[in-house]
Amino acid sequence: MKNDKNTTVLLDKWLSGTLTDAEKQAFEATEDYLAYKDILNGVAQLEPPVFDVEKGLAAQKIYNRTYKIPKTPKGITRRVWGYCAAAVILVLIGANALWFKAVNVHTAMGQTKTVTLPDQSVVTLNADSHLSYTKRTFLKNRTLHLKGEAFFKVAKGASFTVHTSTGIISVLGTAFNVYSREKTLETQCFEGKVRVQKGANTVILTAGKGTSSHDNAGLVAFGISNLKPNWLEGKSSFVEVPLSRLIKELERQYDIEIRTEQINLNRVFTGVFTHDNLKAALITSFAPMNITYTFETKSRIVLKDK
Numbered sequence: 001m002k003n004d005k006n007t008t009v010l011l012d013k014w015l016s017g018t019l020t021d022a023e024k025q026a027f028e029a030t031e032d033y034l035a036y037k038d039i040l041n042g043v044a045q046l047e048p049p050v051f052d053v054e055k056g057l058a059a060q061k062i063y064n065r066t067y068k069i070p071k072t073p074k075g076i077t078r079r080v081w082g083y084c085a086a087a088v089i090l091v092l093i094g095a096n097a098l099w100f101k102a103v104n105v106h107t108a109m110g111q112t113k114t115v116t117l118p119d120q121s122v123v124t125l126n127a128d129s130h131l132s133y134t135k136r137t138f139l140k141n142r143t144l145h146l147k148g149e150a151f152f153k154v155a156k157g158a159s160f161t162v163h164t165s166t167g168i169i170s171v172l173g174t175a176f177n178v179y180s181r182e183k184t185l186e187t188q189c190f191e192g193k194v195r196v197q198k199g200a201n202t203v204i205l206t207a208g209k210g211t212s213s214h215d216n217a218g219l220v221a222f223g224i225s226n227l228k229p230n231w232l233e234g235k236s237s238f239v240e241v242p243l244s245r246l247i248k249e250l251e252r253q254y255d256i257e258i259r260t261e262q263i264n265l266n267r268v269f270t271g272v273f274t275h276d277n278l279k280a281a282l283i284t285s286f287a288p289m290n291i292t293y294t295f296e297t298k299s300r301i302v303l304k305d306k
Contacts, residue, residue: 105131107148109255110275112231117144121160122153126231127252149179151229154192166213167198176205177229184245186212188224214242230272237272245269246285247303254278255299262304263291 013019107113107125114124115131118138125131129148138144142160154160156173164180167187174192179185187196189205196203196211196219203211203219211219222239230237236249246269247258253275271288273281282293282301290306 101135102132103135109252119155119157121155124151124232126150146178146180148181149177149231151175151177151232167196170195170197175228181245181248183215184213185219186210188229190224190228231275234275235272236275239270240268241270243267243269243289246271246273250281250285254281257300259296259300259302262302264305 013023105113105115105123105125107127107129109128111127112125114122116122117133118135119142121142123131126149129146129150131144131146131150133144140158142158143163144161145163147165152160152162152171153175154171154173160171160173162169162171162178164178164185166180166183166185169176169178169187171192171194174194175190176192176194177186177188177190179187185196185198187194187205188210189207191207194205196205198213198219201213201219203221205211205221208224209221210224211221213219236253238246238249243263243265244260247260250256250273251258253273256278267289269285269289271284273285275281286293286303292304292306294302294304296302
């Protein structure tokens, strides 16, 4: 255009619709009029968007309900990685718990069991007994807990300690038997040396020696002639023990119930019974004490003084 300033003024008026007829004729005669007119025609064909708020909200709710996370054909999503990491952590925690968890060995009524400890020591549990130790620390301190009766064949090594509710037995490479039930503690040494502690009392046992204690009494020493406990050979032997101890041992070995309301329990017993014949065991146990027995059921027996 020859006069840019005049053309700009005419353009402004043309866009706002304020051109006079003379000015309109003058503007339409300019070289740039056709270019401006083409631009305006193109803009006029564009429809401005009209936004409906309620319609848009409804559409968004439908989208939220029906939206699905697209499948990932390759790789693993963050959520899956999270699940995998959690699973690994749980496995590690479980393995660690098993490593630190106490190992428990239990025998039922009428059952014996032999176990080999991590240091290759061998323990045989009598009926109705319980043994426990911590696997991770056992080789370091060789400490375990016993409830009931067990025979130990201890491998050479550091100190070996058996904790019971009635006392503590410590050894260095030996074979010994421990009986710990209720308020009675009895220990027999078959090889090596054994130290028995009960409260303030301590006794050192060598092979062929034993010690026992009942209730709150001190430790009393006695001699033994056999090479291993009789119960390992299928029989239980007693020397001046309370009658109640004999009866409880019969119940353990044969998994029976013995009713004692009609007998005098304030007596002591010395004798032996075998573990493979109940009727023979009852006869050898009660005939010398003038006690009769009756089977109420297959597993319940009633005792009566003659």
